[in-house]
Amino acid sequence: MFLPEIKYNFVNWRDGMKITQKHFTENDFAAKDAIRDIAAIHTTNFSYGLLSADDGMTSALSAPILAGDVIQITECRGITPGGVRIEWKSLKDHPVLSLSLLDYKFKLGSAGVFYVVIKADPFKTVEVGEYTGDDGLNRRPYLAVKPTLDLLSMHDMLSDAYSFPICRLRFENQRFSIDHEYIPPSVNIHGEGLLWYYESCGTLLNNIQQLAVQIVRKIGGMQNRSSVAVDIHRILEKVLIHCAESMDYYRIVVKELSPVYMAEYFMRLARMFRISFDCLPETNAAVLFNYFQNTIAGTTGVFKTPVSAASKSLIDSMIDNVLISQYSHNDSTMLFDSIVRFLDFMDFFLQKLITLNYADNKGSWDIYAK
Structure with a gap:
């Protein structure tokens, strides 16, 4: 079980106190942390990973695309070992998740097996939704957790509270290739x-x-x-x-x-x-x-x-x-x-x-x- 410490506490509101945006942000983070903690308590070492698509059969992970030295993911649904929900689908305001492998080539040097890991920090968000000018601020109406990708070797810790692997790569002759036989962690049997x-x-x-x-x-x-x-x-x-x-x-x-x-x-x-x-x-x-x-x-x-x-x-x-x-x-x-x-x-x-x-x-x- 991956159970990270609770980082944020709820704001101690008092009548007459001076309220700033920071107070609302901290209270929002405390609520997110509490919800994540409840989910993490019920997440075991074998119940995290990818969720199924709406049909309950296929995986809600788009097939990874390796274009040159860049790997791209257009859709992913899952839950991390620490209870963070991932819900990302590339749209106009949701860009494709991508990772450049060029820098890794110079660091790796030799052949081996590597894993593309998806990470989701619940406290790092991006604005999403259609712009609205109703309040005169021309802002996007919502916030969403934006996942990121990273590359780890088979000897690294492949999952922690906020991440898990979604793709396996083989590196030979200074070239990456996707291992299509790999089975990523899944909440149930699908894909x-x-x-x-x-x-x-x-x-x-x-x-x-x-x-x-x-x-x-x-x-x-x-x-x-x-x-x-x-x-x-x-x-x-x-x-x-x-x-x-x-x-x-x-x-x-x-x-x-x-x-x-x-x-x-x-x-x-x-x-x-x-x-x-x-x-x-x-x-x-x-x-x-x-x-x-x-x-x-x-x-x-x-x-x-x-x-x-x-x-x-x-x-x-x-x-x-x-x-x-x-x-x-x-x-x-x-x-x-x-x-x-x-x-x-x-x-x-x-x-x-x-x-x-x-x-x-x-x-x-x-x-x-x-």
């Missing part, structure tokens, strides 16, 4: 990148559930089940219990929450696989993994990853890549990539399992049978 992960993971999860049902039904109907079949049946029953308890939660609720809840959902699924394998007796586990290695090979469906053999080390790595990854709200791309690859592998894995014969041939189970 092209996050929605792709949400929908892809949901589709793969549904496939895994349906395949697990078919395998459990197939093994359950056999009279002479092998020990390998019994272990597979036991593990996949746990998968189905997980799906039965939480599939509707994922379908209805998760999309409205911070992306961390989607990550947590699939980390629990990976943890369930890990514990289920670890609970097998050593002899059973050795037989089971030898069976997998000698019967399962092919290419995954989504990423077309070739699998020459489903060895224990490969299965462990697919699970552990999800479990050991840390969720970073400022850059969750790597974790979600590990999750969707894990699900892609498990979908492929179960598709291969469903075609196998699990019968024990007169007590001699051949783990190398094709």
Whole structure:
């Protein structure tokens, strides 16, 4: 939680006191500070970032434009970790947010990954609205917080009370390029990148559930089940219990929450696989993994990853890549990539399992049978 100190106090008004513009400004700042503080109290380390557009699906961040050495943003809606609302859309009185990268080139010197950060100080405002001469002052009628852009390296603190990253850049050969795979921090699941992960993971999860049902039904109907079949049946029953308890939660609720809840959902699924394998007796586990290695090979469906053999080390790595990854709200791309690859592998894995014969041939189970 980012909870900055309260900077401004309300003016102590007294009858007969001499009132100046400064008093009204300070009282206005105190009100802003109090509202920001209330918002910050309810903002966690994973509930700040971009807001969705009016349709609730697309991101209210315009695609960053890199024109030469200048990056431009025409629209952004969000909330900073300290509770400051950002609402900026380039109009006649709202100029485009821009940042010149030319000066940074001479400071950076080497290749690397950098982040464009949007900053919003609630006490730094600009006049907006159509000019009005009703009061004889020819002034704009309103004030608005104008965000600014900055460039930070991956080693810097990417977010504070008044800022968070919105774009990732790669710097190579003295040239900047936008990394379009980057997922900026978001209040909930929206925007092209996050929605792709949400929908892809949901589709793969549904496939895994349906395949697990078919395998459990197939093994359950056999009279002479092998020990390998019994272990597979036991593990996949746990998968189905997980799906039965939480599939509707994922379908209805998760999309409205911070992306961390989607990550947590699939980390629990990976943890369930890990514990289920670890609970097998050593002899059973050795037989089971030898069976997998000698019967399962092919290419995954989504990423077309070739699998020459489903060895224990490969299965462990697919699970552990999800479990050991840390969720970073400022850059969750790597974790979600590990999750969707894990699900892609498990979908492929179960598709291969469903075609196998699990019968024990007169007590001699051949783990190398094709």
